Amino acid sequence: MTPETATSTLPADTTRGLAAANCHEDGSAPQAPAGARVVALAGAPNVGKSTLFNALTGARRTVGNWPGTTVEVGRGAWALPGEQVSLVDLPGAYSLDPMSPDEELTRDLLLAADPAARPGAVVVIASAAHLARSLYLVAQVRETTLPVVVVLTMIDVAARRGIEIDTAALERALGCPVVSVDPRRRRGHEDLDRVVLAALDAGPATPRVDPARVRVQPCGCRGCTADAPCSCCPHDLVEPALDGEHTAYELERADERFAWIERAVTAGVTARADVRQTWTDRIDRWVTAPVIGPLIFLAVMWAVFQVTTVVAAPLQDGLDQLVSGPVSAAVSAGLGAIGLGGGLIEGFLVNGLIAGVGMVLTFVPLMGLMFLLIAVLEDSGYMARAAVVTDRLMGRLGLPGRAFLPLVVGFGCNVPAISATRILPNARHRILTSLLVPFTSCSARLTVFVLLATTFFPERAGTVVFAMYLTSILLVVLIGLLLRSTLWRAVGADPLVIDLPPYQRPTARLSLSVMWLRLKGFLRTAGGIIVATVCVVWLLQMIPGGGGGTFGAVPVEDSLYAAVSRFVAPVLAPAGFGDWQAVSALVVGFIAKEAVISSWAQTYALAEPASERQPGALGQHLLATFESSSGGHAGVAVVAFMVFLLAYTPCVATISAQKREIGVRWTALGLVLGLVVAWVLAVLVFQVGRLIW
Amino acid sequence: MSGPLTAVLKAFGAGVHSVDEVVVRTGLSRDVVDAAIGHLVRAGRLESRELAIGCPDGGCGSCASGQVDGSAGCGASGPSERRSGPVLVTLSLRRPH
Incomplete structure (x- = not known):
């Protein structure tokens, strides 16, 4: 015969069990005859349950290798020797505890209130490659009177991993028949047919009982006691009243089941000692080692920044030439042709939007390359190892282990990192971590670091950017220790376990897709912020700053923009960059770091006529500014500037996120802390640096 | 009683940093440890x-x-x-x- 299947999304009344499942038949699809005995097919997701169902019934149900494939109840006729039974494919479930809708449905169908509506036997599929994971369901079904047959699948996968299963020993340990099958090659089906038929004929099974739940009442014959009862002593099962969904009693029951599972696995499974160490194990011996591991991590990150800056540099130069050359000239010529040249409109478009936005656009290849490299590292599984290495370091320094996650997110963007502190159950940990997140170097700061590093240290740009990231990590650790030793001495450690996935070859599709995802997010946000900031900065640069002139006809150095920056500049003079042009970028950077470069580009673009502008001129202007403000120590001053940029307030969006998560008081403390740390470090770097450099 | 779940929870509490360390500390097989962690996660304890x-x-x-x-x-x-x-x-x- 050719069995067909029908499916139902949910039985109308699960309390009536499988017999009540109202399947939507397709008219011509023959089912098992009315009154046929029912066999339920159960098992965890992703163990080959649907594949076996198809093999047994000849059905064409959807088969996939991802968890949760079976989301409906499938039904089909299964031809056993001399009898046709109704095979019901239950939703994937790890247990009969109602932890998910699938498990709830499976439990309701198997343990229907009416015993007559329950299946005649339950076939539980277990993956030989992950046997323990599949046996919890077996343990629970064995506690009922339902006859159970365990079917082992994925024997070949287990064999490749050096796992050998002694079916007979496992059968003894589980107290139910165990059959190995290979549904894809249709092996073991005869054995399964025979065993299931025998289970159906045998009737209700003797439930497995947790010895700890058995209360014996000694009958007194032959002097039997509770510890040494005789066979005729009455036995009662102790079932304490549950006081909640997850009680200590439930853990105790689950623990007993796992002890039973562990005994079964020990009895029936042998792992061959001659299995070759996997590549993952070999590599992990080095990359997660306590001393070598951090060094490898640093080397990998250095390589990422080196490759990023070296490879992206020619592309960046090309875009710079395009924007500051033909694009600016074409717009100027176009505006001149329609009579708008030389005025405010040309100034806004060419010196504002094109200079500002165009300069940031030149960083697209660089950001794209860095996102791609990070995506490749993530996809390969290496970043998980980096997490182990970094977490171990934080643990040794006494910082909360789980704070690692938001801090890692912070290296992308500080705003979601602050939101991610919600994962910390301890309020003090949340506040501490929220105060540390702004010290992680977000990707917006990267563009400024790259511009300054390539301008001032062209030969060692990658190393300089890497050093800034290293400084960021050091700041997080040191500030964390400082806060812990002053404000929160009582904060305890929080254990963190990292589950390492095996290494895999990165896929181009996934890596490119992740890169595009992040690049698009960067461009979308940066684009909006930059255009808005460019407009405000341009407006401020058009307004006279008290030294005479009229709107739109004032030199940029006499504008309100310059006046505000000059007011702040003396504070930063000890750090070697007390020039209004350098400080103006920091003022704008308080709003958003994405706008730092665009504001510089605007400022310097206004200072020279468009006709005389040269590609790469921004770097030359910056060189001159820092040379003049530092008294000839431009290199040291720019390092001090980068340290300041790294440590002070990331952006107003971060402040807003902090206020939402930890309140005004702590946000204010964080703001002051950032500014003080940034100033002290920048001054220290410059004052010490100029003595030795 | 102190079964595999309790042993795994104790290992977490002791500050282990990887599942391999849980395996070493508890003496259980990797398969049982993985299953125990999976169960504790589903139960909301991890x-x-x-x-x-x-x-x-x-x-x-x-x-x-x-x-x-x-x-x-x-x-x-x-x-x-x-x-x-x-x-x-x-x-x-x-x-x-």
């Missing part, structure tokens, strides 16, 4: 969270993986069913319902 880095500027609202309400869709700020990246398994105290 929390499994994906590691996410390189978030776009502007946060989850500007990320293509983000949810409509602006929250994370990748597990960066909450448990995720999709296990696409390395997984951090963190010990968390169960809160009463």
